[in-house]
Amino acid sequence: MYETALHLHVSAVVISLALFSFRFALTLKGSDVLQRKWLKITPHVVDTVLLATAIWLLTISSMVNLVSVFRRFCCSCLASICCKLER
Numbered sequence: 001m002y003e004t005a006l007h008l009h010v011s012a013v014v015i016s017l018a019l020f021s022f023r024f025a026l027t028l029k030g031s032d033v034l035q036r037k038w039l040k041i042t043p044h045v046v047d048t049v050l051l052a053t054a055i056w057l058l059t060i061s062s063m064v065n066l067v068s069v070f071r072r073f074c075c076s077c078l079a080s081i082c083c084k085l086e087r
């Protein structure tokens with residue numbers, strides 16, 4: 001269960017970084033492709049998956065009783081994401 005959540009989370013991180021780089025390249029190029037609907041929706045879906053799997057990993061880690069440093073790191077990441085979303 002932990003491995004599944006971790007694999008899904010890391011995959012979402014890779015997809016998020018790839019999409020960010022792709023959109024950045026399109027912005028530099030001044031392409032009209034940025035106006036496509038899938039490029040506007042997909043990053044939100046991927047970020048939702050990232051947040052959900054982070055919460056899932058925190059839940060699992062409290063059950064498995066992983067190192068408290070890892071839990072504090074994840075909590076601080078979630079807190080920074082929540083603060084970013086409030087802006």
